[in-house]
Amino acid sequence: MPAFPSLTRRHLLGGAALAASQGAIxxxxxAGKFTVGFIYVGTRNDYGYNQAHAEGAAAVxxxxxxxxxxxxxxxxxxxxxxxxxxxxxxxxxxxxxxxxYGYYDPFVLKAAKADPAVTFLHCGGLWKAGQPLNxxxxxxxxxxxxxxxxxxxxxxxxxxxxxxxAAKPIPQVLRNINAFTLGAQSVxxxxxxxxxxxxxxxxxxxxxEATNSLADQGCDVxxxxxxxxxxxxxxxxxxxxxxxxxxxxxxxxAPKGYLTGAEWDWPSLYPRLVxxxxxxxxIPNMLRGGFHSGFVRSSPYNPIVPAAARKQADAxxxxxxxxxxxxxxxxxxxxxxxxxxxxxxxxxEHDVTLEQMNYLVAGVAGSVS
Amino acid sequence: MRLARGIEAALPxxxxxxATAVLFAAFLGLSGTDPRAAYGLIWLGAFGxxxxxxxxxxxxxxxxxxxxCTALPAQLGLVIIGGEGAFVLGALAAAAVGLKLAATGxxxxxIDGAMALAAMxxxxxxxxxxxxLRHWRGVNETISSLLLAYIAxxxxxxxxxxxxxxxxxxxxxxxxxxxxxxxxxxxPTGSLPISVHVGLLxxxxxxLLAYGLIFHTTFGFATRMVGGNLRAARMAGLPVxxxxxxxxxxxxxxxxxxxxxxxxxxxxxxxxDIAAGYGFTxxxxxxxxxxxxxxxxxxAVLLGGIDASGGLLxxxxxxxxxxxxxxxxxxxxxxLTVEALQGxxxxxxxxxxxxxxxxxxxxxATVSGP
Numbered sequence: 001m002p003a004f005p006s007l008t009r010r011h012l013l014g015g016a017a018l019a020a021s022q023g024a025i026x027x028x029x030x031a032g033k034f035t036v037g038f039i040y041v042g043t044r045n046d047y048g049y050n051q052a053h054a055e056g057a058a059a060v061x062x063x064x065x066x067x068x069x070x071x072x073x074x075x076x077x078x079x080x081x082x083x084x085x086x087x088x089x090x091x092x093x094x095x096x097x098x099x100x101y102g103y104y105d106p107f108v109l110k111a112a113k114a115d116p117a118v119t120f121l122h123c124g125g126l127w128k129a130g131q132p133l134n135x136x137x138x139x140x141x142x143x144x145x146x147x148x149x150x151x152x153x154x155x156x157x158x159x160x161x162x163x164x165x166a167a168k169p170i171p172q173v174l175r176n177i178n179a180f181t182l183g184a185q186s187v188x189x190x191x192x193x194x195x196x197x198x199x200x201x202x203x204x205x206x207x208x209e210a211t212n213s214l215a216d217q218g219c220d221v222x223x224x225x226x227x228x229x230x231x232x233x234x235x236x237x238x239x240x241x242x243x244x245x246x247x248x249x250x251x252x253x254a255p256k257g258y259l260t261g262a263e264w265d266w267p268s269l270y271p272r273l274v275x276x277x278x279x280x281x282x283i284p285n286m287l288r289g290g291f292h293s294g295f296v297r298s299s300p301y302n303p304i305v306p307a308a309a310r311k312q313a314d315a316x317x318x319x320x321x322x323x324x325x326x327x328x329x330x331x332x333x334x335x336x337x338x339x340x341x342x343x344x345x346x347x348x349e350h351d352v353t354l355e356q357m358n359y360l361v362a363g364v365a366g367s368v369s
Numbered sequence: 370m371r372l373a374r375g376i377e378a379a380l381p382x383x384x385x386x387x388a389t390a391v392l393f394a395a396f397l398g399l400s401g402t403d404p405r406a407a408y409g410l411i412w413l414g415a416f417g418x419x420x421x422x423x424x425x426x427x428x429x430x431x432x433x434x435x436x437x438c439t440a441l442p443a444q445l446g447l448v449i450i451g452g453e454g455a456f457v458l459g460a461l462a463a464a465a466v467g468l469k470l471a472a473t474g475x476x477x478x479x480i481d482g483a484m485a486l487a488a489m490x491x492x493x494x495x496x497x498x499x500x501x502l503r504h505w506r507g508v509n510e511t512i513s514s515l516l517l518a519y520i521a522x523x524x525x526x527x528x529x530x531x532x533x534x535x536x537x538x539x540x541x542x543x544x545x546x547x548x549x550x551x552x553x554x555x556x557p558t559g560s561l562p563i564s565v566h567v568g569l570l571x572x573x574x575x576x577l578l579a580y581g582l583i584f585h586t587t588f589g590f591a592t593r594m595v596g597g598n599l600r601a602a603r604m605a606g607l608p609v610x611x612x613x614x615x616x617x618x619x620x621x622x623x624x625x626x627x628x629x630x631x632x633x634x635x636x637x638x639x640x641x642d643i644a645a646g647y648g649f650t651x652x653x654x655x656x657x658x659x660x661x662x663x664x665x666x667x668x669a670v671l672l673g674g675i676d677a678s679g680g681l682l683x684x685x686x687x688x689x690x691x692x693x694x695x696x697x698x699x700x701x702x703x704x705l706t707v708e709a710l711q712g713x714x715x716x717x718x719x720x721x722x723x724x725x726x727x728x729x730x731x732x733x734a735t736v737s738g739p
Contacts, residue, residue: 069684075642077635077636082427086424089418105546124540170541355539356539
């Protein structure tokens with residue numbers, strides 16, 4: 001399946017033989033097309049973080065006049081710098097999506113400085129004033145969707161014990177664990193969450209062990225924040241537990257127990273960004289959004305989700321969409337008994353103090369260090 | 370005779386390369402891809418343009434040094450596979466020392482020097498530890514170096530997420546960033562549009578020095594004697610323990626220096642991203658170079674080129690990323706297979722027979738005797 005219709009074998013071999021001939025490289029570019037490059041840190045079919053981005057790329061691929069080039073399993077080293085430069089120089093890309101958090105500093109910054117004509121849309125929400133204007137960074141308030149997963153799962157749980165398999169105790173992850181727990185407690189205040197940190201983003205064996213251990217402790221709802229939820233969701237399904245997904249839709253892995261899930265809505269966002277870039281309209285350097293701006297979504301409900309759960313979750317989602325609900329409003333205590341958000345304080349999704357979250361809320365069993 | 374021996378030494382890798390090329394073409398053909406298009410792209414992506422060369426050389430730079438971490442101890446007959454640990458500890462030591470000294474207002478060149486020394490010391494100690502365990506406690510150095518690498522990575526993660534952590538690095542725990550003045554620059558290339566950091570030069574110089582040391586000094590001769598026959602070396606009164614310590618430390622120092630370059634020329638800070646596998650790829654480089662420090666140079670460039678071309682295969686032919694891993698796996702397997710032929714395929718002796726037909730006939734007579 002040739003990605004480049006204009007590319008013939010003669011061109012390729014010619015290019016090989018002629019070594020550094022610019023003409024040969026030029027011929028590899030699709031004439032008059034707008035080339036968009038996507039770079040992933042893992043595999044495109046990981047049922048998780050990278051697949052969510054690849055689904056966004058697939059939506060971009062369907063746009064007329066656009067050519068998409070992709071590269072997967074690119075580590076956060078000089079490899080990503082080379083991958084970006086290669087897409088620009090060898091494929092003629094004018095818009096790049098380097099999708100891993102760790103690509104930004106120093107690699108995206110360096111590449112943006114070196115190539116002012118290329119637009120970089122990085123996933124992570126890291127842009128700061130003073131950094132190159134052709135560098136952009138976006139991220140979603142996915143804790144909104146995770147909160148909804150907690151609400152839905154609370155209706156199905158019998159043991160009132162939730163299990164959470166998490167990679168690292170960093171703010172983004174803690175925020176999801178807390179949102180999940182607060183969502184569940186909004187339905188059933190006695191629900192607790194047991195969290196296990198595996199230590200890294202992709203450790204399938206440890207993730208399976210953690211899931212089994214949570215099942216043995218009596219948890220009947222399992223969710224996770226790791227790069228590929230596949231192992232966690234499959235293991236929980238085998239143990240007959242309910243699950244809620246993360247990053248993308250994992251229903252196919254667990255048709256019996258998968259209730260709903262928190263997904264990135266990149267297939268909605270990316271075509272919008274590419275359209276702006278093609279029309280040379282300005283794109284904000286820092287982009288953040290939740291349900292309201294179409295950055296996140298929930299997986300469709302499993303048929304087993306009771307009507308009461310759907311009704312409540314849909315009502316809250318409508319309020320998220322309208323932009324008038326905050327997950328983190330005081331009083332909130334951490335699991336050591338100190339007040340972390342005072343009564344009367346409401347931290348809306350944009351609040352930067354949430355980006356520095358370093359606590360687990362009351363009802364979560366686990367430690368941040 | 371020298372030429373024949375040279376050919377015999379170069380033959381296994383060349384055969385392995387050819388076998389790999391044929392096997393990989395068959396693999397591509399079976400999966401419905403035109404091998405000629407793929408090889409064209411591999412060439413284009415690895416060496417076809419100035420940018421391809423830059424891509425290739427940037428990937429080769431750390432491999433030159435991590436390859437030495439396996440190749441130098443191999444002269445002693447030791448199989449060290451823990452270069453990743455030396456690399457990671459080198460990076461960590463370089464970042465810690467660099468950040469500490471940057472606050473003192475020392476000249477950047479001096480700080481970079483101190484960072485390199487700290488990195489080489491850290492890497493040297495961890496690999497020398499494997500050598501010492503082997504010599505004095507009889508612990509298998511292959512296993513111990515690998516396990517030490519895991520410990521090194523854990524130590525790095527612990528420190529980067531703990532005492533060395535920049536409080537501002539919220540979601541990606543890292544040390545503070547090195548000041549720009551400490552970052553290593555690019556090799557001046559004149560009008561060529563190639564920008565490769567000076568780490569490549571460090572690697573090239575280290576490989577040349579290692580070659581000189583091993584093959585043109587009495588120290589190197591003693592080292593190879595330990596590798597050739599430990600008991601004979603002891604009988605000859607060679608200080609075996611000291612040789613093991615020094616040579617393993619040198620290997621570790623090379624990988625540690627690669628870690629320093631990764632921090633000071635690429636990442637700008639130490640984080641979990643440091644453990645990206647350069648140490649492990651170095652093992653492959655060393656074996657492919659048949660543990661010869663000089664041969665590491667072309668091998669590292671070749672492997673760097675294969676890695677560099679992976680992107681084009683994915684983008685132009687819609688091949689999965691694993692394709693390049695298949696190619697690397699085939700290369701390593703072919704090499705090990707051909708290696709087994711070594712010693713059975715005595716080219717030098719075959720040539721000698723041709724020059725002394727009487728001997729050959731005598732042998733033939735014996736073989737085809739009654």
